[in-house]
Amino acid sequence: MAIAARDFRELRLDGMSRNFGVVNALKGVTLNVRRGEFIALLGPSGCGKSTALNCLAGLLTLSGGSIWLDSTRIDRLAPEERGFGMVFQNYALFPHMSVRKNIGFGLRMQGVAKAEIERKVDEVLAIVRLGDQGDKLPGQLSGGQQQRVAIARAIVIEPPLVLMDEPLSNLDAKLRLEMRAEIRRIHELIGSATIYVTHDQEEALSLADRIVVMRAGEVRQLGTPEDLYDRPAHPDVAEFMGYRNQIRSHAAKSGNLLNVVIGGATLAGTPVDGAGEGDVVAAIRPDDLKVTAAGALSVTVESAQYHGNDFYCLGRSGDGTELYFRSETKVKKADTVRLAADPSRVLVYSQARP
Amino acid sequence: MSERAMDAPAERLPLRTRLALYELDGVTLLVLPAVLFVIALFVYPFAYGFVLSFQPKVGDWLANYAKFFSDPFLYDTIEATFRLAIPATLINVLLSIPVALRVRRMRNRRVLTTILVIPITLGTVLIAEGLLNYLGPQGWFNRTLVLFGFSQVRLVHNYTGVMLSLILSGFPFTFLLTLSYLTGIDPSLEQAAATLGAKARARFRHILMPLLAQGLAINLCLSFVQTFSVFPSAVLLGAPAGATRVISIAAYQAAYEQYDASMASAIAMIMGFCQLAVVVLILGARHFVYRGSAGGGKG
Numbered sequence: 001m002a003i004a005a006r007d008f009r010e011l012r013l014d015g016m017s018r019n020f021g022v023v024n025a026l027k028g029v030t031l032n033v034r035r036g037e038f039i040a041l042l043g044p045s046g047c048g049k050s051t052a053l054n055c056l057a058g059l060l061t062l063s064g065g066s067i068w069l070d071s072t073r074i075d076r077l078a079p080e081e082r083g084f085g086m087v088f089q090n091y092a093l094f095p096h097m098s099v100r101k102n103i104g105f106g107l108r109m110q111g112v113a114k115a116e117i118e119r120k121v122d123e124v125l126a127i128v129r130l131g132d133q134g135d136k137l138p139g140q141l142s143g144g145q146q147q148r149v150a151i152a153r154a155i156v157i158e159p160p161l162v163l164m165d166e167p168l169s170n171l172d173a174k175l176r177l178e179m180r181a182e183i184r185r186i187h188e189l190i191g192s193a194t195i196y197v198t199h200d201q202e203e204a205l206s207l208a209d210r211i212v213v214m215r216a217g218e219v220r221q222l223g224t225p226e227d228l229y230d231r232p233a234h235p236d237v238a239e240f241m242g243y244r245n246q247i248r249s250h251a252a253k254s255g256n257l258l259n260v261v262i263g264g265a266t267l268a269g270t271p272v273d274g275a276g277e278g279d280v281v282a283a284i285r286p287d288d289l290k291v292t293a294a295g296a297l298s299v300t301v302e303s304a305q306y307h308g309n310d311f312y313c314l315g316r317s318g319d320g321t322e323l324y325f326r327s328e329t330k331v332k333k334a335d336t337v338r339l340a341a342d343p344s345r346v347l348v349y350s351q352a353r354p
Numbered sequence: 355m356s357e358r359a360m361d362a363p364a365e366r367l368p369l370r371t372r373l374a375l376y377e378l379d380g381v382t383l384l385v386l387p388a389v390l391f392v393i394a395l396f397v398y399p400f401a402y403g404f405v406l407s408f409q410p411k412v413g414d415w416l417a418n419y420a421k422f423f424s425d426p427f428l429y430d431t432i433e434a435t436f437r438l439a440i441p442a443t444l445i446n447v448l449l450s451i452p453v454a455l456r457v458r459r460m461r462n463r464r465v466l467t468t469i470l471v472i473p474i475t476l477g478t479v480l481i482a483e484g485l486l487n488y489l490g491p492q493g494w495f496n497r498t499l500v501l502f503g504f505s506q507v508r509l510v511h512n513y514t515g516v517m518l519s520l521i522l523s524g525f526p527f528t529f530l531l532t533l534s535y536l537t538g539i540d541p542s543l544e545q546a547a548a549t550l551g552a553k554a555r556a557r558f559r560h561i562l563m564p565l566l567a568q569g570l571a572i573n574l575c576l577s578f579v580q581t582f583s584v585f586p587s588a589v590l591l592g593a594p595a596g597a598t599r600v601i602s603i604a605a606y607q608a609a610y611e612q613y614d615a616s617m618a619s620a621i622a623m624i625m626g627f628c629q630l631a632v633v634v635l636i637l638g639a640r641h642f643v644y645r646g647s648a649g650g651g652k653g
Contacts, residue, residue: 057545057549058548058549059545059548059549078548078553079545079548079549080548080549080550080551080552080553082549083551084549085549086545086546086549088542088545088546089542090540090542092540092542092543092545092546093546094543094546094547094560094561095543095565095644095646095647095648096564096565096644096646105547105550105552105560106550106551109547109550109551109552109556110551137646139646139647153546153550154549157550157551163549
């Protein structure tokens with residue numbers, strides 16, 4: 001039998017909350033996860049995403065709410081009784097055990113026969129492509145290899161749910177891209193549900209089927225990567241999704257759109273969270289501000305970073321508004337350029353981010 | 355780099371740079387006082403005592419050692435000392451593990467640590483004084499026993515008294531050492547073991563113990579050396595002519611009752627050899643345990 005996740009239909013978090021003293025680290029998170037799904041918990045540090053993961057693993061006790069695996073309530077079970085696989089940020093490999101011993105540890109704890117352990121360890125070593133490294137100690141491996149061992153150790157027990165706590169944050173940029181693809185490949189191979197904690201929106205967008213954006217212990221938005229990228233429901237989600245320009249402005253109705261004043265020019269934008277006339281925040285991604293001679297918005301370039309196929313620029317308009325934009329043509333400091341944006345790419349929110 | 359280039363005088367590095375390559379600089383001089391201190395107060399006296407032990411008052415150069423090992427009044431002190439030092443060391447170190455495991459998770463660890471450290475600062479003589487008063491024939495403990503109709507127990511001026519004192523004064527030390535080794539083990543290792551299905555007992559056996567073994571070996575060595583040289587409590591709380599006539603008492607009597615510095619040196623050398631033998635034995639056993647870092651990874 002190949003390594004495959006134990007079968008289940010649904011993992012249900014029902015109002016999961018956790019206090020640390022008077023601090024509410026987690027304020028009632030509700031979420032359903034289906035078998036085979038890849039969920040990313042995304043948010044800045046301190047938003048409660050790691051707390052949520054530790055609650056799921058059983059390393060933290062809930063102060064309220066419940067967790068259900070199909071019809072079984074599991075939030076009162078000790079971590080060793082839940083049978084979830086967990087990959088830690090620092091890998092947490094047992095330094096005194098060989099790679100094989102590390103990977104086989106979970107099976108040994110289940111009382112699996114020795115020959116069976118050996119067979120499964122071989123199989124999972126092949127999955128993570130570490131076939132010839134089995135007898136080394138973790139300290140003799142590179143960071144990327146250690147990460148693979150940590151993943152192998154978590155999946156060899158065939159858990160219904162794999163929990164990953166910022167597993168790529170200790171790797172260098174190149175390796176991170178490589179391991180990202182590996183994690184998705186392994187997830188699809190074993191068919192478990194994966195819950196992946198990260199603060200990197202790119203990682204979340206590229207890996208997950210659904211993303212849970214968290215802020216201050218609450219779920220701010222839950223949706224597919226496309227939903228979140230195109231239509232963030234909240235200015236702080238927008239900020240996380242790369243809407244770097246967030247300008248306080250004033251809006252006036254114009255059909256289905258809202259006209260907002262930005263840097264002395266009037267741009268048409270799309271209302272998102274029921275924004276109407278009055279004080280609003282307009283959010284625009286630097287990629288969506290296009291340099292064009294017909295643009296309504298005129299800015300003076302303050303800095304331009306060369307990024308290979310384009311320039312990442314900071315401009316300042318006549319009234320002092322700072323705007324980040326990308327330019328495909330070469331621009332220099334002190335140049336004056338005109339910018340325009342498609343109305344569907346100017347998102348207008350009624351409230352500012354706190 | 356070719357050898358020729360190294361030899362060429364034109365490329366010879368300045369002295370300061372060459373010293374820097376071996377991490378030697380002005381700050382290194384600060385080690386000097388410590389080196390002088392060690393030479394003056396350890397190396398010289400040790401060497402002096404070693405030579406002195408082979409210059410007995412009467413007889414050939416080995417006479418002191420021959421005398422020691424032919425007189426049961428003298429050689430029995432080795433056994434008496436081991437009978438105190440080994441159990442006391444084991445009790446202290448083994449007891450420190452569960453206590454440290456519990457204390458590690460406490461929030462007001464500082465308070466407890468401070469309370470436990472007080473016996474160290476009091477010193478053995480004060481502890482002996484306290485135990486004599488508390489556990490002696492007229493002490494509270496025996497008075498309470500008599501009050502409830504039990505007979506008195508003899509807890510001082512014998513083996514038990516010395517043992518109690520060794521535990522009281524030695525435990526805080528082993529506890530602090532064990533606690534520091536234990537807190538050096540990455541907590542995520544235990545968490546990882548738990549998520550892999552290991553219950554508390556299995557986590558202790560497969561994760562904590564192997565990672566702690568190295569520290570426990572050092573702890574055993576230090577604790578043993580400390581208890582082996584027991585003197586004040588063996589005299590004050592023990593039976594210095596009987597069951598707790600430890601080797602340091604024999605050395606003391608040779609030096610200050612018989613004024614035989616040469617014999618005293620020989621006894622001190624034998625004592626040192628016993629300590630060294632046990633330390634070598636314990637450190638040798640470390641080969642069988644994991645000796646690397648107790649961290650969870652490179653991160």
